[in-house]
Amino acid sequence: MTQTASSQATSGTELAAAEKPDVVAAVHATADRARTASRRMARANRAWKDKALLEIADALVAKRDLVLRANRKDVEAGRENGTSKALLDRLSLNPQRIDSLANALRDLAALPDPVGTVMRGQTLPNGLRLRQIHVPMGVVAAIYEARPNVTVDIAGLALKSGNAVILRGGSAAAQTNVALIGIIRDALDQAGLPADAVQSVDEYGRDGANALMQARGRIDVLIPRGGRELIQTVVNNAKVPVIETGEGNVHIYLDESADTQMAIDILLNAKTQRPSVCNTVETLLLHSGAEASREVLRSLAEAGVRLHTDQRATQLLPEGAAAAPATDEDWAQEYMDLDLAVGVVDSMDDALEHIRRWTTGHTEAIITNNLANAERFIAEIDSAAVIVNASTRFTDGGELGLGAEVGISTQKMHARGPMGLRELTTTKWIVQGDGQVRG
Amino acid sequence: MTQTASSQATSGTELAAAEKPDVVAAVHATADRARTASRRMARANRAWKDKALLEIADALVAKRDLVLRANRKDVEAGRENGTSKALLDRLSLNPQRIDSLANALRDLAALPDPVGTVMRGQTLPNGLRLRQIHVPMGVVAAIYEARPNVTVDIAGLALKSGNAVILRGGSAAAQTNVALIGIIRDALDQAGLPADAVQSVDEYGRDGANALMQARGRIDVLIPRGGRELIQTVVNNAKVPVIETGEGNVHIYLDESADTQMAIDILLNAKTQRPSVCNTVETLLLHSGAEASREVLRSLAEAGVRLHTDQRATQLLPEGAAAAPATDEDWAQEYMDLDLAVGVVDSMDDALEHIRRWTTGHTEAIITNNLANAERFIAEIDSAAVIVNASTRFTDGGELGLGAEVGISTQKMHARGPMGLRELTTTKWIVQGDGQVRG
Structure with a gap:
């Protein structure tokens, strides 16, 4: 991590x-x-x-x-x-x-x-x-x-x-x-x-x-x-080959069909379990028709998360909850703290568009019960890790069974996502013959 | 290629x-x-x-x-x-x-x-x-x-x-x-x-x-x-990730136990079949005890190969054959033409030492009938392709069964050796759950 x-x-x-x-x-x-x-x-x-x-x-x-x-x-x-x-x-x-x-x-x-x-x-x-x-x-x-x-x-x-x-x-x-x-x-x-x-x-x-x-x-x-x-x-x-590790402007998209309790559990875990690390969620996108939204925001506010909301998300805040208005800086920012940017979208298209614009390519998750939407999210999100119905905190070498990790690669060459021992190796071609020549 | x-x-x-x-x-x-x-x-x-x-x-x-x-x-x-x-x-x-x-x-x-x-x-x-x-x-x-x-x-x-x-x-x-x-x-x-x-x-x-x-x-x-x-x-x-392709200062080491006919066939193929490409041999190292040496040099000279020999290799040339004295420039050079640098070594250690000093990490081959030497060559040569008893011309995507190639990578990150279709992909981790959070 x-x-x-x-x-x-x-x-x-x-x-x-x-x-x-x-x-x-x-x-x-x-x-x-x-x-x-x-x-x-x-x-x-x-x-x-x-x-x-x-x-x-x-x-x-x-x-x-x-x-x-x-x-x-x-x-x-x-x-x-x-x-x-x-x-x-x-x-x-x-x-x-x-x-x-x-x-x-x-x-x-x-x-x-x-x-x-x-x-x-x-x-x-x-x-x-x-x-x-x-x-x-x-x-x-x-x-x-x-x-x-x-x-x-x-x-x-x-x-x-x-x-x-x-x-x-x-x-x-x-x-x-x-x-x-x-x-x-x-x-x-x-x-x-x-x-x-x-x-x-x-x-x-x-x-x-x-x-x-x-x-x-x-x-x-x-x-x-x-x-x-x-x-x-x-x-x-650097003039030597570099593997870029790190920055995670991690998104969770709460789909219309998301289960409320699952959404609360995942958001609390993804934001509050260890906010200072790169796989913590930084932006929550709420589908405008998602029933879970109000309860999720209430749970986050009660857990001490400072919410940065766009205009429509502000409407979903629990009575008396304070929130700062979300700006482009919030969408871009990796808070690595108990802060979360929250926006409302009208469709999965809008959610994908937002993520494409602001992601650092580390981890994005969808919470949904809609199979087609889950498949589309997996297919269209171009990040090292794409997660369906689980916490973004799982983007970690230990958690994913690699045992130990050098870091999380956010580039596409050589290693992508958690880098384990295998990613510290290269390969060699070994060709053994009995006198073969090329025709 | x-x-x-x-x-x-x-x-x-x-x-x-x-x-x-x-x-x-x-x-x-x-x-x-x-x-x-x-x-x-x-x-x-x-x-x-x-x-x-x-x-x-x-x-x-x-x-x-x-x-x-x-x-x-x-x-x-x-x-x-x-x-x-x-x-x-x-x-x-x-x-x-x-x-x-x-x-x-x-x-x-x-x-x-x-x-x-x-x-x-x-x-x-x-x-x-x-x-x-x-x-x-x-x-x-x-x-x-x-x-x-x-x-x-x-x-x-x-x-x-x-x-x-x-x-x-x-x-x-x-x-x-x-x-x-x-x-x-x-x-x-x-x-x-x-x-x-x-x-x-x-x-x-x-x-x-x-x-x-x-x-x-x-x-x-x-x-x-x-x-x-x-x-x-x-x-x-470049500030974007680059895959370095190309240069092949390719060596063949003729071990003491090399079979003469196999050595001739491989050398002629590796040098004369298509001299202008990166997997053609550029330096031949002869073990001082190898019986095949004189015949190999004779065949190469007869095939029109211009030999650049060190002092001891010059002694092995056929009567009347012309050769230029090999200098450090010859050891370093990728001729990509009908030229070949030739040196004599007293041991496999010396051959490995020479290769380490001058290789570009593309392809090296050994011609031998000694199992331990073959294994040692495979283990110690740090190049994209290591070949035993076959022509260096096989370092090629088509020949190695990749079908088509983008080039031969001589770097260690992401792709090494012939780069095929797979090397133009990256990977994505897909994690699917039912509400899992991290403990």
């Missing part, structure tokens, strides 16, 4: 700066070490990789105090710099959070290995034996900010899928990341795998992040994780 | 120019029409799409003279501009070439439709029904140069996979492309599909190509096809 930081310690736009030759050389050297390590990682079988993940998990627990001491320094420095409370919360580790990071690695060890699985294969008429198999990407890089849990998450996912990884975790979490990466590298070494499979370029600051983005041919895929500004900066400046 | 033009009518570096607001607006309007058309294309079932492909094929044959007249103007203009003979040959159509374009469309109609195929699916413990299905990308763009056959190829592939496509075919083929695209659009209209599923931005020149590259959010994937310079310019300047 990708959380978007509304305020950021490292501003995205500041990432793009002039190249510094010495930093570029250092980052290239890091990438070259990663490439060498990636060759050993690609040949490591699942047993080795899982052993390493369990070693890292144990080491994190054993060296918890070291991590917490480092983290305290980052948090104190952040407080002195006037870092926002939300960001400080994301930055802070405690014993329970470290335990859950270790447990996530143990869960990862229990997942199947995507490497070596055969995607398709056949024997051709000329006798050539053909297989397309999943192989590691090679060198994966991640740019993120102020969230030390991402350090462990991404390192674990990259290792399990047979890759080497280069991390740029941002200055706000610098001390914590040094401690975490040190522990991970020691554990890799203990497990007989190359420590250079996990490296950081944090010491080179923003110039290091820039050099990573430009290192075409050295970095096989770059994954930005963080706020909108960070992701846009990476997407706009 | 991607052919690389060594001289180009449109230089790649000239593509990157300043933005012109009126051209940007026009290209955006084109992309918006493509988006609208893509929605109808995405819902068109296979029968409709195949009907359209057959209509286009028939129309190309019926209006052959119109196309040939337009093509003659382009060829004459090219001749006056001093365009190279190779490029003029690529640019020229004749009745047979038009027939084969039409037949390629008929073959495409016979291929299965990737749209709607289920990639994976399950019912989750909470009862949610989950499917990840293939859906069209949406709006595909292609930038290429002076090859009118690509116009028909890419349009056909995009339509069959349910996409709309925007073409930029370059000024050298402008008249021909106008004729071809007109025929295609009329046939689409006849078949009840939107004409705007195939559009061109050629009228906006290089500024149009630039605007395409920048149209993030409007273009789902951009495919450059052409020479190295064109592809590099697109890769370096």
Whole structure:
């Protein structure tokens, strides 16, 4: 699950700066070490990789105090710099959070290995034996900010899928990341795998992040994780392949035939269970003939949701309920908070039109009992996830059975929706013959 | 199969120019029409799409003279501009070439439709029904140069996979492309599909190509096809997702245990059958203990192959055979001609090391009778295609059973190796429930 930081310690736009030759050389050297390590990682079988993940998990627990001491320094420095409370919360580790990071690695060890699985294969008429198999990407890089849990998450996912990884975790979490990466590298070494499979370029600051983005041919895929500004900066400046994760301006369309109780349950869950994440609903579109509408709005208002309503939706509000008038800014906005834009539409056409105009292509849901409308919604909505009669909160790797996720891809190339281990692999065609030539 | 033009009518570096607001607006309007058309294309079932492909094929044959007249103007203009003979040959159509374009469309109609195929699916413990299905990308763009056959190829592939496509075919083929695209659009209209599923931005020149590259959010994937310079310019300047196709610095490693006759057959096929394409071999590495070496070099020399040999390979040449000394430029070069760099290595380690240093990640082959060496080569070579005991010329969509191909991807994201219809799709997660919410 990708959380978007509304305020950021490292501003995205500041990432793009002039190249510094010495930093570029250092980052290239890091990438070259990663490439060498990636060759050993690609040949490591699942047993080795899982052993390493369990070693890292144990080491994190054993060296918890070291991590917490480092983290305290980052948090104190952040407080002195006037870092926002939300960001400080994301930055802070405690014993329970470290335990859950270790447990996530143990869960990862229990997942199947995507490497070596055969995607398709056949024997051709000329006798050539053909297989397309999943192989590691090679060198994966991640740019993120102020969230030390991402350090462990991404390192674990990259290792399990047979890759080497280069991390740029941002200055706000610098001390914590040094401690975490040190522990991970020691554990890799203990497990007989190359420590250079996990490296950081944090010491080179923003110039290091820039050099990573430009290192075409050295970095096989770059994954930005963080706020909108960070992701846009990476997407706009990177010369290496990027997978864009994140933004979810998620819609729920309440069809005329929607069941009232189901609608209330889904809306409350989709808006209030964890409003700060990307799969939370941001706009509710009510069919003008839907009976459920008034009850749904009443339940949302009672749950403390701040409603931003268009003129007709305002008419449906419970007596005395306050609502702000919805503007184009509301339709466009990913609140990631207890806010919800609400509009009334006269038809499914209008609902589809609205969604097409404002969606970020993450997740949209319909609540309906009309089969034709459900089918049409599935066919015509062009988003990573299309949901019928369930909460939008299910767009999540864990919930959808992928086990663990790198993020939610909102682009169409390579990975779409929750990215799991398989999405950190590429494929290789293997052709075996007995002297065949082309006629 | 991607052919690389060594001289180009449109230089790649000239593509990157300043933005012109009126051209940007026009290209955006084109992309918006493509988006609208893509929605109808995405819902068109296979029968409709195949009907359209057959209509286009028939129309190309019926209006052959119109196309040939337009093509003659382009060829004459090219001749006056001093365009190279190779490029003029690529640019020229004749009745047979038009027939084969039409037949390629008929073959495409016979291929299965990737749209709607289920990639994976399950019912989750909470009862949610989950499917990840293939859906069209949406709006595909292609930038290429002076090859009118690509116009028909890419349009056909995009339509069959349910996409709309925007073409930029370059000024050298402008008249021909106008004729071809007109025929295609009329046939689409006849078949009840939107004409705007195939559009061109050629009228906006290089500024149009630039605007395409920048149209993030409007273009789902951009495919450059052409020479190295064109592809590099697109890769370096595009803000939309790009699939890099092309360059093949292809290696064959002749292992100690290689069978002499098999080695001769494979090398002759891989080098001489069609030297101008990307899957032709460019470097031969001979194990110092391989008995086949002298005979292989003799056969290649007799076939008219110009050998560029390192010092030890020079010793293996037949009496009186001329060879140029191989330099780093030879190891790096994709000759795409009857030239071959030849080096001697003392071990498989040295061969792997050489390949890692110089490969473009397209195709590498080993000729061997040693099982362990074959397995090691498969495991350690990190290229789109790894071939054992067969010609490198098999790295081709048609040969590998994909039916038709967009190009050979040498990147690791989304598509690797021959890109067929499936690679012009993305996926969508469909989640169907009965009111499920997240706990």
